[in-house]
Amino acid sequence: MNINWTNVTQADFINHYWQQKPVVLKNAIADFADPIDANDLAGLAMEEVVESRIVKQTNNKWNVQHGPFKEFDDLPEQAWSLLVQGVDRWIPEIYSLRELVSFIPKWSVDDVMVSYSAINGGVGAHLDQYDVFIIQGSGSRQWQVGSVDKSLSQKEVVQDLLQVDDFSPIIDEVLEPGDILYIPPFAPHCGVSLEPSLSYSIGFRAPSQTELLTSFADFIYENEQGKTRFVNENINDSESHAGSTMPDSTVNDLKNFMLETLQNNQFEKFLHQFLTEPTRELDILPSEQEWSxxxxxxxxxxxxxxxxxxxxxxxxxxxxxxxxxxxxxxxxxxxxxxxxxxxxxxxxxxxxxxxxxxxxxxxxxxxxxxxxxxxxxxxxxxx
Structure with missing residues (x-):
């Protein structure tokens, strides 16, 4: 499965849009048919190991419920969305959608989220800190997307739902089946379903500095590394050591001492381990037969x-x-x-x-x- 590049080429996308600005790829998948229906998606949302949520808006008030769900009978006719993370872990046809972004390094693909929305369903205006490709399935959805703006801040309108204030869209378009919307990190966006619809979001992994540093520290500890003690050989009697003043030479020595840990192959080993660890549950079952x-x-x-x-x-x-x-x-x-x-x-x-x-x-x-x-x-x- 490949993207049908019509209004931009793949090279243009990589050079001018990737992590820079949003773009709509019209008719990117010819004759696109949903690989899952709303009922099967709801069934997944009932599973303990699957991360899911329902976002509703009633009388301009937002509400978020987390799965697993037991039933869906009490949902209103309009203004709600069911979002299920990591559906590519369970449905081969959903996993196949990742082939659309095979030109992007495989390690960075996180998961495929599937959402079903009733009329006027959505999660409000928000931004993500990672790249996302949104494939429109059945139905249609109105999308507004703004320019990348790292100065924007989000507020928690209710628990577990972050939103941004109004923004000036540079894209205001209706997505129809087979269209793809690419949104780079920090580009505010808002999608509202015009009719019952399904969409498929291919999200990418963007680890934070904190996540990398804390995970690397755990890796060093678990592998019994990093036990070398700092030796302060750079003592200059002409520098003042009174009070809380620390000489620049000592600061630089300690910084270099820390960097030594990143410059050996332990950091490379950590990265390969870290980036292959699952971010969500996989369908892993030990073999029923113990093979020799x-x-x-x-x-x-x-x-x-x-x-x-x-x-x-x-x-x-x-x-x-x-x-x-x-x-x-x-x-x-x-x-x-x-x-x-x-x-x-x-x-x-x-x-x-x-x-x-x-x-x-x-x-x-x-x-x-x-x-x-x-x-x-x-x-x-x-x-």
Whole structure:
């Protein structure tokens, strides 16, 4: 599935719109048909492991309810929206929508949120701190989007609902099935459903400095790193040490001491682990059968099974002077250098079969890794 670039080219989008300004891509998906209906979406919102909410507006007052929901009978006819996060974790056809943004690094895609809105449904004017592509499904929705403005602040109109004040839109357009609206970070926007409608929002991960720093500190602690003590060798008797004054040289030495932690390969290892950790629940179930390496090898050689990744599973790898490092769902695997071709195949493929695995099956270490990933539930056998 690819975007039908009509009013702008992909190169123009990357150079002039990505993280810069919003744009509507008309007829971006020809003959777009909803991969889910409102009833199935409501069913997902009843599940404990799925994050969902209903946003309503009654007499100019906003209300937010969080799932899981038991029923939907008390909803009004108008002015409400059901929003379900991470639907790409559970519905393969929703996961396939991520192919539309395959020109953007895969690690940065967070999830696909699906929303169903009654007439006049919406969540009010707000802004996000990440990029989002909104695909219009059935129905239609009026969208207003402003320019990127990092000075805008949001207020919590009710608990868990942030909104911005009125803004001057540079886009004021009705989205119809197959249209896509791209909104960069910090661009205020407001969508109102003109009729019962479905929309699909592909959101991107934008970790904050606080999130990175605290997670890296946890990583250092858990891996028993960062135990080196600071040594103050730069003592200058001519500088004043009275009161609370700290010499600039000491400040710089301590800053460089901290930066040393980022400049070794521990930070790279942390990033690969951090960026493959799931931000929401995945459909991971340990294999019902505990496979041995010999059993799996025989099965792969004697049948035409497929080995599939769990939906939205993230993997990553890199090579350094210490060898090959592979990460799957935040789990680290130390591998040998000769497995790089196999790991590359595993990373870029959603599904494997005998034809593309053939050359890799001669190496016992690859069979061992496959067996571990299947038994853990990161991969599953589709017979």
């Amino acid at each position: 390496e010999e059993q799996l090898s025989q099965l792969l050689q004697s049948s035409n099974i497929r080995i599939n990744k769990v939906l939205a599973l993230k993997t990553s790898y890199f090579m350094d002077d210490q060898g090959l490092h592979f990460y799957c769902n935040g789990t680290y695997f130390k591998l040998i250098d000769s497995q790089q071709e196999f790991v590359s195949l595993l990373h870029r493929s959603e599904s494997l079969d005998k034809s593309n695995l053939k050359s890799s099956l001669t190496q016992l270490e690859n069979i061992s890794l496959l067996t571990t990933l299947i038994n853990t539930g990161y991969l599953f056998i589709d017979e």
